[in-house]
Amino acid sequence: MAKKKKTGSNVTLKEVAKALDVSTMTVSRAINNRSNVKTQTRKRILKKASELGYTPNHVAKSLVSSKTYTLGVIIPKISHAFFPEVVRGIEEITFQKNYQILLVNTTEDFDREKKAIETLRSKRVDGILVSSSLVTDDYSFYKQVIRTGPPLVFFDRCIEDIGASCISVNDTTAAKQITKHLISHGYSKIAHLSGPPRVTIGKKRLEGYLKAMKTAKHPVRDEWIVESGFHEGGGYEAMKKLLMLPGEIRPRAVVSINDPVAFGAIDAIWEQGLSIPHDVAIVGFTNDIRAGMISCPLTTVHQPAYEVGKKAVNKLINTIESDDEPLENIEIITSLKIRSSCGCM
Amino acid sequence: MAKKKKTGSNVTLKEVAKALDVSTMTVSRAINNRSNVKTQTRKRILKKASELGYTPNHVAKSLVSSKTYTLGVIIPKISHAFFPEVVRGIEEITFQKNYQILLVNTTEDFDREKKAIETLRSKRVDGILVSSSLVTDDYSFYKQVIRTGPPLVFFDRCIEDIGASCISVNDTTAAKQITKHLISHGYSKIAHLSGPPRVTIGKKRLEGYLKAMKTAKHPVRDEWIVESGFHEGGGYEAMKKLLMLPGEIRPRAVVSINDPVAFGAIDAIWEQGLSIPHDVAIVGFTNDIRAGMISCPLTTVHQPAYEVGKKAVNKLINTIESDDEPLENIEIITSLKIRSSCGCM
DNA sequence: TTGTACGCGTTATCAA
DNA sequence: TTGATAACGCGTACAA
Numbered sequence: 001m002a003k004k005k006k007t008g009s010n011v012t013l014k015e016v017a018k019a020l021d022v023s024t025m026t027v028s029r030a031i032n033n034r035s036n037v038k039t040q041t042r043k044r045i046l047k048k049a050s051e052l053g054y055t056p057n058h059v060a061k062s063l064v065s066s067k068t069y070t071l072g073v074i075i076p077k078i079s080h081a082f083f084p085e086v087v088r089g090i091e092e093i094t095f096q097k098n099y100q101i102l103l104v105n106t107t108e109d110f111d112r113e114k115k116a117i118e119t120l121r122s123k124r125v126d127g128i129l130v131s132s133s134l135v136t137d138d139y140s141f142y143k144q145v146i147r148t149g150p151p152l153v154f155f156d157r158c159i160e161d162i163g164a165s166c167i168s169v170n171d172t173t174a175a176k177q178i179t180k181h182l183i184s185h186g187y188s189k190i191a192h193l194s195g196p197p198r199v200t201i202g203k204k205r206l207e208g209y210l211k212a213m214k215t216a217k218h219p220v221r222d223e224w225i226v227e228s229g230f231h232e233g234g235g236y237e238a239m240k241k242l243l244m245l246p247g248e249i250r251p252r253a254v255v256s257i258n259d260p261v262a263f264g265a266i267d268a269i270w271e272q273g274l275s276i277p278h279d280v281a282i283v284g285f286t287n288d289i290r291a292g293m294i295s296c297p298l299t300t301v302h303q304p305a306y307e308v309g310k311k312a313v314n315k316l317i318n319t320i321e322s323d324d325e326p327l328e329n330i331e332i333i334t335s336l337k338i339r340s341s342c343g344c345m
Numbered sequence: 346m347a348k349k350k351k352t353g354s355n356v357t358l359k360e361v362a363k364a365l366d367v368s369t370m371t372v373s374r375a376i377n378n379r380s381n382v383k384t385q386t387r388k389r390i391l392k393k394a395s396e397l398g399y400t401p402n403h404v405a406k407s408l409v410s411s412k413t414y415t416l417g418v419i420i421p422k423i424s425h426a427f428f429p430e431v432v433r434g435i436e437e438i439t440f441q442k443n444y445q446i447l448l449v450n451t452t453e454d455f456d457r458e459k460k461a462i463e464t465l466r467s468k469r470v471d472g473i474l475v476s477s478s479l480v481t482d483d484y485s486f487y488k489q490v491i492r493t494g495p496p497l498v499f500f501d502r503c504i505e506d507i508g509a510s511c512i513s514v515n516d517t518t519a520a521k522q523i524t525k526h527l528i529s530h531g532y533s534k535i536a537h538l539s540g541p542p543r544v545t546i547g548k549k550r551l552e553g554y555l556k557a558m559k560t561a562k563h564p565v566r567d568e569w570i571v572e573s574g575f576h577e578g579g580g581y582e583a584m585k586k587l588l589m590l591p592g593e594i595r596p597r598a599v600v601s602i603n604d605p606v607a608f609g610a611i612d613a614i615w616e617q618g619l620s621i622p623h624d625v626a627i628v629g630f631t632n633d634i635r636a637g638m639i640s641c642p643l644t645t646v647h648q649p650a651y652e653v654g655k656k657a658v659n660k661l662i663n664t665i666e667s668d669d670e671p672l673e674n675i676e677i678i679t680s681l682k683i684r685s686s687c688g689c690m
Numbered sequence: 691t692t693g694t695a696c697g698c699g700t701t702a703t704c705a706a
Numbered sequence: 707t708t709g710a711t712a713a714c715g716c717g718t719a720c721a722a
Contacts, residue, residue: 013700028701059407059468060698063402102446104436112440120445122401148398289426293608370717381692383692406717407698410698
C-alpha cells in the first residue's frame with residue numbers, strides 16, 4: 001500500500017466564509033453565480049476567494065450530485081494507430097461538453113479490461129466507452145455491467161444486441177467491396193488473414209470476403225483463411241503459412257483484417273524475395289498513417305477513426321443526459337483507398 | 346447545463362449493514378479486510394455485499410482520504426506518434442500501481458492546457474504529467490501551479506528550473522550527433538528546420554545543430570534556419586522556403602526538428618521533382634513508426650518514448666508518495682537510426 | 691469484536 | 707438576501 005500524504009491543503013468554502021464572516025452557503029452561491037446574492041457581497045467573496053486561491057473541490061461536488069463529469073475510455077491497444085485517432089475524436093467532444101476522460105489501455109487483455117471496468121465503476125464515472133478485447137462468446141460479464149452499471153457504448157469492437165449501443169464501420173460491406181475490387185481486376189485465388197473468429201469485426205470482415213467470393217463464384221479453400229489476430233506479428237506468421245502452400249493452390253492475393261496485419265504479411269512476402277503486387281497482391285483495412293508511405297503503397301479501406309470517436313462519445317453523453325436516448329447500432333461508412341499494392345492501378 | 350440523472354443508484358455500506366442488522370463500520374471493516382472482524386460475520390457480510398452488488402464508492406473515499414489515485418496527463422498532440430507511446434509507458438506503470446489517468450489532448454493550445462490544469466486540480470488528481478504547449482517565456486502560470494498545486498512532472502517539452510522534475514531525452518547531444526553524421530559524410534551546406542525557439546526541445550536541438558557545425562568550422566547562414574513548428578504542414582512550408590534559395594546557397598542536407606516535420610519536408614522536396622538523398626539529404630528526430638517504411642527510409646534519432654513515459658510517471662508517483670523525492674532533470678539516452686535518407690549507407 | 695459520533699467539502703431545503 | 711441544518715458514502719477515533 002502507498003503511503004499517504006496530504007497535498008498542499010486546499011482552501012475550502014468554509015475558510016473563505018470565515019475570512020469574510022459570512023456563511024458557507026453565501027460563498028457557495030456567490031461562486032456558483034446564483035442569482036440570490038447581493039452584488040456587493042458577491043464581489044467581496046469573489047475577491048477574497050481568488051486571494052486565498054480557492055479551487056472548487058469536484059470530489060465533494062460529485063459526492064453530492066452523483067455526477068463526476070468523467071467518462072471511462074477502454075481501448076485494446078494504443079499503439080495501433082486507429083485508436084489514438086478515436087481518442088482524439090472523443091477528446092474533441094468531451095472538451096466541448098466539459099467532461100474528462102479516464103483512459104485505460106488493456107493491451108488486448110480481457111482480465112485487465114474487466115478490472116478496469118470495476119475500477120471505473122468505483123470511481124463513479126458517468127459512462128463508459130469500450131472497444132472490447134473479449135474473444136470468446138461468453139457475454140455474461142457485459143450483460144451484468146450493462147444491467148447494473150453506468151451507461152455504456154461500444155465502439156469498433158462491439159458486442160451487439162446485449163443492450164448497449166454500438167458505433168462501428170460498415171465492416172461487412174467494406175470487406176466485400178475491397179475483395180470485389182481484387183476480383184474485378186482478375187484475381188480469383190484470394191486468401192484472407194482473419195481476426196479472432198468470435199470478435200464482431202473479425203466475423204464481419206470474414207463474411208464480407210466470403211460474400212464477394214461467392215458472388216463471383218470463386219471457390220474458397222479452407223487453407224486460405226488463416227487467423228492472424230490484429231497485429232504485425234500475427235500477420236507475419238499467418239502470411240508465412242500461406243506462402244508455404246504448394247504452387248497450384250497458393251493465393252495470388254490477400255485480404256487482410258487490418259493494416260498492421262498487412263504490414264506484417266508484407267514483411268513475410270518480402271522476406272521470401274517475392275514482390276508486391278507482382279507475385280502477391282495485398283490489401284488492408286484501416287488506412288493506417290503508414291499505408292500510403294511504404295514503398296509499395298497499400299490499398300486499404302479508410303476507417304474514419306476520428307468520426308467513430310466523436311459519434312461514440314456523443315451517443316454516450318446523450319444517453320447519460322437524457323432518459324430516452326434510443327439504443328442504436330451506428331455504422332459509419334468507409335471508403336476504398338486504392339493504391340498500388342493490389343496491382344490495380 | 347446538462348440535465349441530471351441518477352445512475353442506477355448504487356448500493357452503499359449502510360444498505361448492506363441494514364440488510365444484515367450490523368453497523369456500517371463492521372461492514373466497512375469486513376470489506377476492507379481489517380483484522381478485527383469475526384470470520385463468521387465477515388463471511389456473511391461479503392456474501393450479502395456481493396448479492397446486493399455493492400461497489401465501493403471511490404468518490405466518498407477520496408473525499409475522506411484526500412487521495413484520488415488519479416493522475417492527470419497532458420499532451421499536446423495525440424496524433425503525433427511519439428505521444429501514444431509515452432501514454433503506453435505511463436499506463437503500464439499506473440496499472441501496476443493502481444492509479445488511473447485522466448488524459449487531456451490540448452491540440453497545441455496553451456489556453457486549453459491552462460484550463461485543463463485547473464480542471465485537474467478541481468478533480469483533485471494526486472499529480473500531473475505535462476508536455477507543455479507553452480511557446481513564450483512567461484512561466485508565471487506554471488510557477489503558480491507548482492507552488493500551490495499537486496506534484497507536477499514535465500516530460501519531453503519541459504520548462505526547466507522552475508521547481509519541477511523533467512524527463513526528456515538528450516536533445517542537444519543527439520542533434521549534434523546526427524548533424525555530425527551528415528558532416529562526416531561530406532555535407533557542409535546543412536540547414537535546420539527548427540521548432541518554436543522558446544520551447545526547450547526547439548532550443549536544445551538547434552543548439553546541437555549549431556555546435557556540430559561550429560566544431561566542423563562550417564559556416565551557418567541565417568536563411569538555413571527556418572522555423573517549422575512540430576508538424577507535417579510546417580515542415581512542408583519551411584522546406585519550400587529552403588528550396589527557393591538560389592543554387593549556390595541552397596542547402597544540400599537538412600536536419601529536421603522531428604520526423605513529422607521531415608515528412609512534410611520530404612513532400613515538398615518530391616513535389617519539386619528532386620530526389621532524396623541525391624539532391625537533398627534529410628534526417629529527422631523521433632523514429633516515428635513511419636520512418637523505416639517510406640520509400641526513402643528516414644535516418645533519424647530514436648527517442649525511447651515508452652521509457653520516457655515510464656520514467657516520468659515513476660518520478661511523479663515517487664514524488665506523491667514520499668516527502669523527500671528530489672527534483673531531477675533526467676535525460677534519457679537516444680540512439681541514431683541510420684537509414685538511407687542521409688545518403689550515408 | 692462491534693458500535694457511535696463526527697468530519698471530509700459541498701449543496702438542497704427550509705427558515706429567518 | 708442570508709443562514710442553519712442535513713445529507714452524500716466513507717473512515718478515524720473512541721467507547722462499549
